[in-house]
Amino acid sequence: MSAPSSIGLITSGAFVNQELVAEFGLLPPSFLPLGVGRLYDMQIDSLRKNSTETSPLYMTVPESFDVPAYDIQRLNEKGVTLLPVPDDMQLGEALVYAINVINAYNTGVRILHGDTVLGQIPSYLDVVSGHAEGDDYSWAAIKHSDNAIVSLETFEATSEQNSENPVACGYFAFSSGAELVRAISQARGRFIDGINNYLQRRPMKMEKIQDWYDFGHIQTYFRSRRLVTTARAFNSLQITHNTVRKLSADTFKMKAEAEWFESVPSKVQPYTARLLDKGSQGQRAFYSTEYQYAPNLSELYVFSTIGRVSWNKILTSCAEFLEICATTPGDQPRDDYSRQLMGSKTVERLERFAKETGFDIEHELVYKGRKKPSLLEISRRLETMVSFDPAASSTMMHGDFCFSNILYNSRNSRISVIDPRGYVFSEKCEIYGDFRYDIAKYSHSVDGLYDFILAGRYNLKQDGLYNFDLNFDTSSHCQWLQDAFSEMTIAGVSVSSAEIRAITTSLFISMLPLHSDRPDRQKAFIANALRLYSTLEGKI
The missing domain is CATH 3.90.550.10 (Spore Coat Polysaccharide Biosynthesis Protein SpsA; Chain A)
Structure with missing residues (x-):
């Protein structure tokens, strides 16, 4: 040769x-x-x-x-x-x-x-x-x-x-x-x-x-990452050395996100990206924020080797932000938002997923050799674990508090959030909702390992369409971080409570139809929902 x-x-x-x-x-x-x-x-x-x-x-x-x-x-x-x-x-x-x-x-x-x-x-x-x-x-x-x-x-x-x-x-x-x-x-x-x-x-x-x-x-590093990101996402992001302009044909979504940044109280602003501009560009709406030379938590969780001292600072800053949200009340009852965010939405999306893929959501499942209920039955059981309190007030909410939307500046040991939801009800921009949803989104990254799935760092085995086995290639700090996270209480709510874990599990089910372009991820989400549900079975 x-x-x-x-x-x-x-x-x-x-x-x-x-x-x-x-x-x-x-x-x-x-x-x-x-x-x-x-x-x-x-x-x-x-x-x-x-x-x-x-x-x-x-x-x-x-x-x-x-x-x-x-x-x-x-x-x-x-x-x-x-x-x-x-x-x-x-x-x-x-x-x-x-x-x-x-x-x-x-x-x-x-x-x-x-x-x-x-x-x-x-x-x-x-x-x-x-x-x-x-x-x-x-x-x-x-x-x-x-x-x-x-x-x-x-x-x-x-x-x-x-x-x-x-x-x-x-x-x-x-x-x-x-x-x-x-x-x-x-x-x-x-x-x-x-x-x-x-x-x-x-x-x-x-x-x-x-x-x-x-x-x-x-x-x-941060300048080059900015240039590479721009080259890859020129249709939705325009990035200069000072600004990030986010564009979308979904004009309401852009308006809601921009108004969230405009409306948050002053005590929240140190934890958010700084809004610079908003408007229209052709058929699309946009808003611009200051470009931050900082990694997001998804990158740090999946790919870095930073130690416990750094992660403790990150957890502390995340908790500070969520505490502020939890103690910033809205005018409407919390239940109005809770039922919209965590009520029948999961079952509705599950039915959409079944219609689009042919997956039988009433078929009994198997995870790691053990029988599990169907996806539809699991969704119904999870819904019963979420409490609704007519007397509770709504609170400020980011709405998508996951690791990819949280930047961390190691110089001041503070997080900065991007890409807020900005609404709960269609065509109504507001900063309020249910802060438990933010905690669940947070858990969806820490315990749910969502970012590892997006990065493809998992091993999924299937024996037929309804039999799953899922393992993750996690970083060495993941177990320690999950343990430290499970001990946290934010505004009186334990992040490891059965209720938060139920909401977290339902998130993986409700996002199934949103990833129709990636059937491999959909299968991983199902298997991951089964993994998370398995930790809850004794509490249902």
Whole structure:
């Protein structure tokens, strides 16, 4: 079997710097969160797009990094081989180490730094990608003559450098692994010096890259994430370095969300995104909020390795927000809202799901080998567990208090909520409802592991249409966090009470028809509802 023309290598063999550790925990750069996945998802896709399908891909990781089982499986499915390297190696040394392990001497080596995503990757070898300008960090300038590289020179952030020389932006391709090993070894493991040695033997070209996303520093991470998010969701979001504009043809929904931000009392405002503008854009309504350079709790829960100190601060801030909501009464009885939010809606949506999919909602189910009632029967039982009190007053409510709608600023240890509901009854904008619904939405992320389902980090087995077995690839902190969460009481309501757990379970059932484009998620939601219901059976 002949050797491949080139191999791809993502260099993620060192942990991120302390700024990013404070945000996301101790992670290699390629494992940083990005949306409902990790940075490596985009990196692998871009490398695959610019190489043959049979071209092997490798990724270096620190030897001390305990790669989660799900990531091992996902990388294996993507055809990526992990190469653990000693933690204390500098970049050039790690490259030599990797090439030796792979035995990639008689092939080309295409290198993408682990903190980098490029909009386009050159398809040929002996090339260095360049960008017109760098950031306020150390970088390498590419001196060239008509794109023929003369040399690379490293500069510190404070250095004065001719802006005509592009910056090396994280992608390098070499036609000979053996020559690269020799060049870096002669430079005593220094990567840039090694490239300059390589240039003495093999000419290299510089190719300018328009779209460079740098995730290597705290400021560049959030800026690059903003740009990637904009590119992926241009129909519904328009993001600048200062603002997020949310657009929708559902004009009432946009109006309700905007008016929620306008109407919340001053004591709530520190916990919310700041509304800047609202209006119409063509056939769509919009509102704009300040863009916040902060991760959401979904990313932190599923993908980070932050510790208990950080999570305790997050839980405290969430509880502060919910306490304020619970002690901000409305004029109407709570029951009016409760019955609309948690009454017959679940059964109505379940019937819609059955009509659309043919799933028999009256068929007895099985979960982990144990018989369970039908979905319809479970829904009816859950409804009986929710108390209705005519004397209770309505309270302020966010309406969608789940992890993806909660940002966390580690600098001030405070959450900031986005994407509120803004209404309970159709065509009536208001900030009021039943705060128990917010607690259930909160639990729907913590105990319900909703964000793990969206990220695909679960294993579902089915024996026939009505027999389910579900397991999650949860982070190490999940059990501790769930235990700490279960001990919380907010405005006199225990978050682990049977009533809150019943509402949480019903949420997974009621959202079934809302995910008609993803039958795989619908099955996971059913299995998850059965998992949650199983913890309630003794209390019904």
